[in-house]
Amino acid sequence: MITPALYKNTSIVECPICGSSLNFKDKSNNRQIELLCSKCNADFPFENGSLNLIPPKIRAEICAKGILTRKIKDGFHLGKLTKDEHDLISGILASDNMAKQYFRNVVHPTDAAWSARSYERFEDIFVIQYLDKLLKDKKVVFIDAGSGPGRYLLLLGSKISADSCKELKKNPETGILYRYDSSYERNLSHIIGIDYSMEMTSHSAKLLRRYGLGYCFYDRIFPINGIVQNFHLNHRMFEDTYKVIVCTFQTLGNQENHDLQVQLLKSMKNLAKPHGTIIVSVFNKKLFKSFGLKTFYGREVKKTVGDIVTSKEDEDNFILRTTKGVYSKWFSKGELEGLFKEAGLTNYSIMDEDSLSPISGYEQYLKKEEQEREVFPRAILGLAEIGHEDK
Numbered sequence: 001m002i003t004p005a006l007y008k009n010t011s012i013v014e015c016p017i018c019g020s021s022l023n024f025k026d027k028s029n030n031r032q033i034e035l036l037c038s039k040c041n042a043d044f045p046f047e048n049g050s051l052n053l054i055p056p057k058i059r060a061e062i063c064a065k066g067i068l069t070r071k072i073k074d075g076f077h078l079g080k081l082t083k084d085e086h087d088l089i090s091g092i093l094a095s096d097n098m099a100k101q102y103f104r105n106v107v108h109p110t111d112a113a114w115s116a117r118s119y120e121r122f123e124d125i126f127v128i129q130y131l132d133k134l135l136k137d138k139k140v141v142f143i144d145a146g147s148g149p150g151r152y153l154l155l156l157g158s159k160i161s162a163d164s165c166k167e168l169k170k171n172p173e174t175g176i177l178y179r180y181d182s183s184y185e186r187n188l189s190h191i192i193g194i195d196y197s198m199e200m201t202s203h204s205a206k207l208l209r210r211y212g213l214g215y216c217f218y219d220r221i222f223p224i225n226g227i228v229q230n231f232h233l234n235h236r237m238f239e240d241t242y243k244v245i246v247c248t249f250q251t252l253g254n255q256e257n258h259d260l261q262v263q264l265l266k267s268m269k270n271l272a273k274p275h276g277t278i279i280v281s282v283f284n285k286k287l288f289k290s291f292g293l294k295t296f297y298g299r300e301v302k303k304t305v306g307d308i309v310t311s312k313e314d315e316d317n318f319i320l321r322t323t324k325g326v327y328s329k330w331f332s333k334g335e336l337e338g339l340f341k342e343a344g345l346t347n348y349s350i351m352d353e354d355s356l357s358p359i360s361g362y363e364q365y366l367k368k369e370e371q372e373r374e375v376f377p378r379a380i381l382g383l384a385e386i387g388h389e390d391k
């Protein structure tokens with residue numbers, strides 16, 4: 001149904017193909033909600049409670065799922081698609097494949113595999129510590145690039161809504177992190193998650209409803225099915241709002257070619273303009289063989305991602321592939337810095353185990369020793385601030 005919030009708030013985004021404004025297709029028809037680009041005429045439906053901003057050309061290919069999966073597997077030439085579109089589609093299919101198990105096995109704040117959870121816990125407190133300072137006196141829009149089953153939508157939703165996520169607020173381990181905070185409710189105006197997998201996006205919407213946050217949809221919390229590389233905000237609405245854009249848990253390394261990795265960072269930079277911060281977290285290639293292949297993908301998250309099918313050449317390039325189509329490239333600090341530079345980011349810092357410092361205040365959630373021992377050797381974090389001087 002088209003609610004007043006929906007009317008008001010769909011204007012936060014622009015056409016992913018040409019960047020023009022989007023309008024409701026038929027305002028009188030409340031059953032099938034669709035947005036139409038005012039310039040290129042592309043249509044974007046609301047499906048399973050979320051806006052689908054995947055361009056029609058790519059949507060059509062994903063619908064022919066079985067055929068395309070086979071074509072990708074057999075390496076057939078897909079005449080109509082560019083290399084980037086082809087690589088994006090294979091990522092979408094891999095993600096669709098994992099969506100149902102991903103939250104429980106990889107993301108759940110208290111139940112997921114510890115190797116994934118300990119890393120995510122550090123990302124959580126890093127991001128929250130950063131937001132705590134900003135939200136004291138700034139209006140902020142938060143965007144999660146590659147939001148998966150909605151980890152940040154849930155965490156930040158919990159902080160703007162006292163009545164939501166009751167079990168996480170009550171749990172002594174997660175209570176401090178997920179607690180309601182009036183400065184979040186007052187100043188965090190939009191919490192936007194973009195994920196190119198419809199399965200992930202609708203799963204995140206389902207979870208948010210289960211945790212009592214459905215009432216905020218398309219008012220404060222926006223689960224959007226879209227591609228980060230071509231996601232556009234309506235900047236006129238947010239000139240005076242600070243943006244924080246995160247891309248966590250190796251999502252940058254899931255982009256199947258160098259061009260898509262640079263485009264993802266460029267898009268984050270554009271979203272942050274005229275002022276904002278981007279935070280990126282990827283896995284450190286130093287631990288690719290000993291931890292990545294053996295413990296993490298080989299055992300801990302194997303059930304969700306499938307068996308490893310990495311070739312010798314991939315292994316030498318610190319790239320992992322699995323039977324379920326997962327692609328994961330691990331980086332060195334210098335490589336992440338190289339990508340930041342190529343994306344035109346200037347005011348940044350790249351942190352690894354030598355420069356990361358433990359965060360205090362969340363010891364029941366992640367001890368300082370755990371941060372140092374379990375997370376820092378695996379993590380590379382990039383943080384860039386975008387200001388008026390950035391073109």
Ligand SMILES: C[S@@+](CC[C@H](N)C(=O)[O-])C[C@H]1O[C@@H](n2cnc3c(N)ncnc32)[C@H](O)[C@@H]1O
Binds near residue numbers: 092148195248249254
């Ligand atoms: C490794 S998971 C991480 C999920 C989430 N960021 C977290 O930290 O819990 C990567 C997610 O990003 C999504 N994704 C990857 N590349 C994307 C892209 N280019 N555009 C939109 N979503 C993308 C995938 O569908 C998947 O859900």
Ligand SMILES: [Zn+2]
Binds near residue numbers: 015017020037040042
């Ligand atoms: Zn358009």
